[in-house]
Amino acid sequence: MKLALISDAHLGYRTGRKTNNKQVNIREEDGYKAFNECVEGIIENKCDIAVIAGDLFHSPSPSVNTLVRTKEILEKLSLAKIPVYIITGNHDTADIKYDYSSSVLMDNKLNGIYSYQDPLVIEEIGDIRLYLISHQSTKSQEETFDNIKLDDDYINLLITHGSCYDSNLEVILHTENEPREVIIPEKVLNLNWDYILMGHIHQRGWVHSKDGITDTENRKQFYGGSLIRRGFADKEGKLGRGWTLFDINENNKNIDVKMFNIWQRPQYDFKLDCKDKNITEINNKMEEIVKSIKDELPIVRITFYGITPSQRKSLDFNSTKDITDSFLSFIINYKDKSIKEEEKNVEYSIERNDILSDYNRFWDIEKDTIEETIREETKEKSENYIKKGIKKTSDKGD
Secondary structure (H helix, E strand, C coil), X not given: CEEEEECCCCECCCCCCCECCCCCEHHHHHHHHHHHHHHHHHHHCCCCEEEECCCCECCCCCCHHHXXXXXXXXXXXXXXXXXXXXXXXXXXXCCCCCCCCHHHHHCEHHHCEEECCCCCEEEEECCEEEEEECCCCHHHHHHHHCCCCCCCCCEEEEEEECECEECCCCEECCCCCCCCCCECCXXXXXXXCCEEEEECCCCCEECCXXXXXXXXXXXXXXXXXXXXXXCCCCCCCCCCCEEEEEEECCCCCCEEEEEEECCCCCEEEEEEECCCCCHHHHHHHHHHHXXXXXXXXXXXXXXXXXCCHHHHHCCCCHHHHHHHCCCCEEEEEXXXXXXXXXXXXXXXXXXXXXXXXXXXXXXXXXXXXXXXXXXXXHHHHHHHHHHHHHHHHHHHHC
């Protein structure tokens, strides 16, 4: 059986002001293009089923345009007789009790589109069992995790959405600026799964991998990755972006994995070290960088390191304005310290192990999105989990 995995499409995501000839935000259109390319690849490769591991949408309240465009693309799978199973991710829902996730609006069981927000749904397809665990508030999720029972007579596949602990990196993986992130506990991930297919982390690949490319530890725990990069916080990744094919041998339970990459908008991140340079040298280097870019509507960022206030005022952006105006976005950042000094700061920040402070800053922003009746309990449990992780990492270091 050929199973196709898509995750973190984030349809409806938009940034910047530029639109296409239909007045659709260009980055939003990039998302539909990516999703459509994946679906067409799945059909072309004659997959038997498709799975979307959460965050089909970027918002729990997608626009009508986003809903219509998504439905049109999903219907291609229906016409090809390829059933698709969709779980809810943290972006698909506001975690409001008794409310619906946006992704369930795509549910159309008569046409083979199964979209769920239930804590746990088990689908049997021949000898394969899909354990579909959607994102839920922390308390509901814990109850779900305690009630999972596997049957070794089946090929058991876990499909879920959330972060997890990576024993190779010795950190809890997380995605930048994510609302209501849920950590999937080790007690669930260590069950006797034949494979674990996950959404939420935007870099595609195997958890615990030592080379970032292959399943070096044979954990069979795989993140599908996002379809497009949402800015520079989403790293490029060694395995690219797109959809992934799991070819399952139902006789011996062997599973082969093949990745299919899709088009990505060019995105460039330049670092210009200004230390010991005069303003003429800095302007010449900036002009050289800008003129080296030949792509249509790229996303470009230049960070000036170690630049003085007087040099900042003397930067000549007008000499390349005709080029930078043609970029989809042109971002300028300034850093007072040189590149080497900034790298030392990053090392110091990591050594401080200050993830708890980062979490508290995140909580101050996102706390109102958590249902009031479980708000304090959620914060307390999250802090305790982080503290245990910090202690575990510290003990290993000792």
